[in-house]
Amino acid sequence: MNLRxxxxxxxxxxxxxxxxxxxxxxxRADVVIMGGGISGALVAYHLINAGVDCLVVDARTIGxxxxxxSTALLQYEIDTPLCALKDKVGLKNAVRSYQLCVDAILKLxxxxxxxxxxxxxxxxxxxxxxxxxxxxxLKEEFAIxxxxxxxxxxxxxxxxxxxxxxxxxxxxxxxxxxxxxxYGFTHALLQASKAKGxxxxxxxxxxxxxxxxxxxxxxxxSGLTLKTKKLVYATGYEAVDxxxxxxxxxxxxxxxxxxxxxxxxxxxxxxxLIWNTADPYFYMRNTKDRRILIGGRDEEFYxxxxxxxxxxxKIKQLVKDFNKVFPNIEFKxxxxxxxxxxxxxxxxxFVGNYxxxxxSLFALGFGGNGITFSLTVAEIxxxxxxxxxxxxxxxxxxERV
Numbered sequence: 573m574n575l576r577x578x579x580x581x582x583x584x585x586x587x588x589x590x591x592x593x594x595x596x597x598x599x600r601a602d603v604v605i606m607g608g609g610i611s612g613a614l615v616a617y618h619l620i621n622a623g624v625d626c627l628v629v630d631a632r633t634i635g636x637x638x639x640x641x642s643t644a645l646l647q648y649e650i651d652t653p654l655c656a657l658k659d660k661v662g663l664k665n666a667v668r669s670y671q672l673c674v675d676a677i678l679k680l681x682x683x684x685x686x687x688x689x690x691x692x693x694x695x696x697x698x699x700x701x702x703x704x705x706x707x708x709x710l711k712e713e714f715a716i717x718x719x720x721x722x723x724x725x726x727x728x729x730x731x732x733x734x735x736x737x738x739x740x741x742x743x744x745x746x747x748x749x750x751x752x753x754x755y756g757f758t759h760a761l762l763q764a765s766k767a768k769g770x771x772x773x774x775x776x777x778x779x780x781x782x783x784x785x786x787x788x789x790x791x792x793x794s795g796l797t798l799k800t801k802k803l804v805y806a807t808g809y810e811a812v813d814x815x816x817x818x819x820x821x822x823x824x825x826x827x828x829x830x831x832x833x834x835x836x837x838x839x840x841x842x843x844x845l846i847w848n849t850a851d852p853y854f855y856m857r858n859t860k861d862r863r864i865l866i867g868g869r870d871e872e873f874y875x876x877x878x879x880x881x882x883x884x885x886k887i888k889q890l891v892k893d894f895n896k897v898f899p900n901i902e903f904k905x906x907x908x909x910x911x912x913x914x915x916x917x918x919x920x921x922f923v924g925n926y927x928x929x930x931x932s933l934f935a936l937g938f939g940g941n942g943i944t945f946s947l948t949v950a951e952i953x954x955x956x957x958x959x960x961x962x963x964x965x966x967x968x969x970x971e972r973v
Contacts, residue, residue, distance in 0.1 A: 581829045581865070581907040582755035583640045589759050592634055595773040595792060600799040601627045603957060604790065607806035608632075608774060609639035610754045610943055611935050613761040614950040615804055616772075617683070620765045622954050627771035629790070629798065634762065634774045635755045638808055641911025642754035642943065643827050643867050645845050645857050646680065647697050648673035648722075649746070650941055652919030655712045660918040665967045667720045669920060672964060674722070676947040677750050684752070689760040691860055695845050697749035700732060700740040702850035707741050710849065714744050723747035736841050738897055740848075749845045751857050754943055781814075783930045802957060806935040808914075808942075814929065819922055819973060820914035820938050824879050825852070826886035827867035828908035829859065839864060839901060846897075854893050864903060866894050879910040886910070914938040921945040923952050923968040933957070934970075 592608075603619060605612045608630035619626045648670055650657060657666035677694075684692035701710050714726045725745045727735065732743045762772055780791040781803070788803040805811050812820060833839075839858055840846070847855035852870035859865055869886045873879070887908040894903050915938065916922070922936040933953050937945030948964070955962035 579907055580640045580755075580909040580911070581859070581863070582642075582753050583636070584907055585861075586753070586756050586759070588633065589756070590634070590763060592762075592772045592774040595629065595776040595796055595798070598797045598799075599627070599771075601625050601771070602800065603627075603802045603804060604629060604788070604798050604800040605804045605806050605935075606630075606778060606790070607808060607935075608634045608758070608762065608772065609637050609806070609808060610642070610758045610761075611808060611937050611946040611949065612804070612806035613758045613765070614946045615806055615935050615953055616765050616770050617761045618950040618954040619957065620768045620770045622958055624954075624957060625769075627773065627798075628762070629776050629778065630774045631777040632774065634772070635758045637810075638911050638913070639758050640755040641827075641909055643825075643855070643857070643865055644752045644754045644757075644943060645697075645847070645855060646677050646750040646752060646944055647746075647845060647847075647941065648677060648748055648944065649697070649699065650919045651915060653709070653713050654720075655709070655716050657919065658716070661920070661967070661972070668964065669967060670717075670720075670722065672948045673941055673944045674748050676944040677748055680752070680944070680947055681750060683761075684757065687760050687764040689757055691753040691756050693751055693860070695749045695751055695857070696842060697746040697845040697847070698736060698738075698743055699746065700738060700743035700846070700848050702740075702848040702854075704741045706849040710742050710744060717744070736844070736846075738846075745844075751845060752943070753860075783932060785930060788931050802931050802933055804933045804935055804953060808936070811934060811936055812914075815926060815934075817970075817973065819970070820916050820936075822873035822912055822914055823870050824873045824910050824912050825867055825870045826883060826890060826908070826910045827865065828887045828890055828905045829866075830864040831904045831906045833862040833864075835862070837862060840898065854890075854897075856894065856897075863906075864894070864901070866890050866903070868893065873912050883908060883910050913942065917973070921949055921968050922970055923949045924956060924965055924970065926970055
C-alpha cells in the first residue's frame with residue numbers, strides 16, 4: 573500500500589540520513605518487529621533498553637511509509653473529544669487515555685533529549701471554535717478537562733483576538749503539547765538502539781508468516797527465514813491486511829509547508845500549535861527552520877492515485893484556509909504532500925495480542941495521535957514481553973470491539 577503522495581518536507585530536509593542493510597541470511601531473534609516507522613522504532617527502543625533481543629525488518633527503506641508524511645503535532649487531545657469519549661469507553665478509561673497522551677509527550681521529550689535529537693520542541697496548543705455553534709461543545713470539553721486536572725485555560729472571543737490575533741468565538745489553550753520531525757526522530761531512535769545491539773533490516777519484504785504455538789516464522793521474498801518467539805506488527809495502516817475484523821477506516825490528510833521565512837519574521841504568539849473544531853479540522857504549526865506547516869481537508873482513502881490527483885487543489889484550499897485565519901501573514905507554499913491515517917470508532921489505538929494469530933503483538937497507534945499513542949504502545953508491549961502486567965493494556969485491547 574502506498575501511504576503517501578507528493579514530496580513530504582521531512583524527506584526533502586533529511587534525505588536518507590542512514591543506510592540499513594537488506595536481510596542476506598536467515599536468522600532469529602527473541603522478538604521481531606515488522607515495521608521500521610516511528611511506531612516500530614519506539615517499540616524497538618523500549619525493548620532494547622529492557623534487554624530484549626530484537627530486530628526490526630521493513631519492506632521499504634526506513635521511514636518512507638506514513639512516517640515521513642507525518643506533520644508531527646504532538647497533542648494529548650485525541651481525535652474523539654473527552655466529553656464524547658467518556659460515552660464510548662467510560663469516564664475512567666477516557667480520562668486515563670488523555671492522561672497517557674500527556675505523559676507520552678513529556679516522555680518523548682525526555683527521550684529526544686537523552687538521544688540528543690534536537691528537532692523536538694514543547695509547545696502550547698490552541699483549540700479554537702471554527703463556528704459560533706461550537707461554543708457550547710467547547711465549553712463542555714473545557715469543563716471536563718479542567719475537572720480532571722488537565723492544564724487548560726478557556727479564552728473567550730476578545731481574549732483569542734487579543735492574544736493570538738484570531739477571529740474565533742472561543743478557544744481552549746492547553747499547556748502541554750510539542751512538535752517534532754517524526755522521520756528524523758525515527759532514525760535517531762533506531763541509531764540509538766542500534767548502538768545497544770538492535771539489528772535493523774530494510775528493503776526486505778515478508779511474503780509468508782507462520783504463527784504456531786512456540787513462535788513465528790517469517791519468510792522473505794528471497795526465501796530467507798526469520799524465526800522468533802514473538803512478532804510485533806508495527807506496520808501501521810497496512811496491518812488491516814492481517815486482521816479479519818473491521819477495526820479502522822482509512823483516510824488521507826493533506827499538508828504543505830511555506831517557503832522559509834527570514835530570521836526576523838514572527839508568525840503568531842509563542843508559535844503555539846493551532847487547530848480547530850471543524851470536521852475535518854484545520855491545523856497549523858511552524859518548523860524549526862522558520863516555515864509554516866498547515867494541514868487538513870481530509871478525505872476517505874481510495875488509493876495513492878486519487879490522493880495524487882487531489883493534492884494540487886487541496887494545497888490551494890489549505891492556503892485559503894490559512895489566509896482566512898491569518899490574512900496578514902504571507903504563505904507561499906513550497907512542499908505539499910498527502911498521507912494516510914486511520915480512524916477507529918473510539919479514536920483509540922489497538923495494542924497487544926490478537927488471539928487468531930498466536931504469539932502476535934500489535935502496535936497500532938491509529939489516529940491523529942499516532943506518535944504519542946506509539947509511546948504508550950511501546951511501554952505496554954515491553955511490559956507484556958518482559959512478563960510485567962500493564963494496567964492500561966485492557967483499554968486498548970482487541971477485545972473492546
